[in-house]
Amino acid sequence: xxxxxxxxxxxxxxxxxxDGWRIFENLKTSPRTFLTANYKIFQTKEEFESxxxxxxxxPSNTILLEEYPKGFIxxxxxxxxxxGEAQLISYGQNNITIQTKAESDQLLFLSDxxxxxxxxxxxxxxxxxxxxxxxxxxxxxPAGAHDxxxxxxxxxxxxxxxxxxxxxxxxxxxxxxxxxxxxx
Numbered sequence: 001x002x003x004x005x006x007x008x009x010x011x012x013x014x015x016x017x018x019d020g021w022r023i024f025e026n027l028k029t030s031p032r033t034f035l036t037a038n039y040k041i042f043q044t045k046e047e048f049e050s051x052x053x054x055x056x057x058x059p060s061n062t063i064l065l066e067e068y069p070k071g072f073i074x075x076x077x078x079x080x081x082x083x084g085e086a087q088l089i090s091y092g093q094n095n096i097t098i099q100t101k102a103e104s105d106q107l108l109f110l111s112d113x114x115x116x117x118x119x120x121x122x123x124x125x126x127x128x129x130x131x132x133x134x135x136x137x138x139x140x141x142p143a144g145a146h147d148x149x150x151x152x153x154x155x156x157x158x159x160x161x162x163x164x165x166x167x168x169x170x171x172x173x174x175x176x177x178x179x180x181x182x183x184x
Contacts, residue, residue, distance in 0.1 A: 030059045030133075033098055035084040035106035035141065038062040039069070048134055063109050063132045070128070072140045073105045084141075096150040100141045108148060110137045117154030122146050 007014075007024050016023040042048040042064055051057060051064055061083075084102025091097075100108060107130075114131040120139045121127065123146050132138035141148065 030111055033086045033088055033110050035086045035100060035102055035108055036061055037106055039065050039107055041065055063107055063138050065130050065132060069130055069140050094152040098148040100148060101145045102143055104143050106141050107138050108141045112137055117152055119151050119153055121149045
């Protein structure tokens with residue numbers, strides 16, 4: 001049975017109840033995508049859990065990363081509250097487009113699974129994807145207005161395409177060779 005301890009009022013709101021079923025809305029979820037200059041680094045699973053489940057942790061404003069974002073110019077203390085805008089433009093299986101606008105360098109958080117094969121581009125230039133909050137994605141977005149594109153291109157697909165093309169070329173060459181030899 002759910003209790004006040006399991007679903008505290010300050011975090012969960014009861015939105016449906018019927019026939020013994022209850023559905024709660026989590027009031028402290030992160031938006032699908034957002035910009036922030038706030039991040040913390042964790043080294044171990046235990047350290048992540050300690051930071052993530054701390055009472056003062058706000059997942060809609062701070063990102064937990066496994067490594068320092070290389071090249072990220074941290075905003076000074078007066079600029080950390082100046083968050084930019086991140087607008088989801090299109091969302092497909094293999095392509096996600098986001099437009100950003102910010103006065104300072106920011107980290108873009110995307111609540112999609114961090115998984116090999118995804119690539120990120122800021123205005124057409126590839127950029128590193130960081131694993132954020134243990135399971136999601138984050139990239140550095142410089143100050144200004146930018147178009148961000150996430151594309152899924154697994155290595156297995158490109159390897160398969162190369163193998164197929166080489167196989168077709170070899171097959172055509174062998175067929176042509178034997179056809180000429182038979183007619184000669």
